[in-house]
Amino acid sequence: MNMKKIAIMLLSAVWLPMAVTVSAQTKPLWVQNGVRSLNNRVKSGDYRFHAFKTTGTYFNQLEAERFEPLKEALAVRYGVGTGGMLLDSVAAEGGSVFRISFLDGAGKPAEVFARLVDDWARIDDDVTKWGFEFYQLYAVSEPDAGAAFDNFSLTERYGVKPLFMSLIPGLGQIHKGQKGKGYAILGVEAVLIGGTVYSALETAHYNRLARENPGAADSFRSNAATFRSMRNTCLILAGGLYIYNLIDAAVAKGARRVVISRGGAPAAELAFAPVITDDGAAGAGMSVRF
Secondary structure, eight states: OOHHHHHHHHHHHHHHHHHSOOOTTOOOHHHHHOSHHHHHTOOSSSEEEEEEEEEESOHHHHHHTTTHHHHHHHHHHHTOOSTTOEEEEEEETTEEEEEEEEEOTTSOEEEEEEEEEEEEEEEOSOTTTOSEEEEEEEEEEOTTOOSOOOEEEEESOOTTHHHHHTTSTTHHHHHTTOHHHHHHHHHHHHHHHHHHHHHHHHHHHHHHHHHHOGGGHHHHHHHHHHHHHHHHHHHHHHHHHHHHHHHHHHHSOOSOEEEEEOTTOOOOEEEEEEEEOTTSOEEEEEEEEO
């Protein structure tokens, strides 16, 4: 059994989670998980979150027609046509919102207010069908409820929760929308722990055979030494990956998410960030954002 090859394979496995990084194409959390959790966190105002996805060959055209999915959704909900809908921008607390005016199913004038919370676009992998995917997130009021919305902000920070979740390796990264990295960490850590247990059992097995068979003791002890080295390597790599998992969960940015706070009161966030002291030492610093 070639320990050099085993070490290379194990090191390659540990490198996998570190190589699975968050790229510029990482979907925002509301694209990955939908809007249910956002709607459960509405603090004030009579509104709901709605997400829309459109696809097309030309991104400029998707942007120009960005309100069509919203209007179509309202038309279906209230049983009206989009042709008679009027859209304009109005000033409201917290920023501009869009007003959509129409006649409801009973022919009475109604108006709905919508605020664009976030949008995200990417080039689709299957360019034979279309070129772009365009996602939009709106907060949409109930008819005639006014333009009262909570405060919305976007962040890639997740506070301290991912750190505690990553006591089980990978869960913190999954929570932050880094699912590829999280599952890679969880899987590799499981393989390394399994390798540690297996090699420890094989070490004990060959040591026992060496005691029971003095004539072949040298051969059995050699096998035991090989598995002992494998056990130690797996144990060291598992510990290193676990520490990396905790640090990454604490300081690395995650997928973009929406923070909701009651009108006029931005939410405070506790976050960790890497810092370098004056003497050149590296560490993690804690900050509170208001």
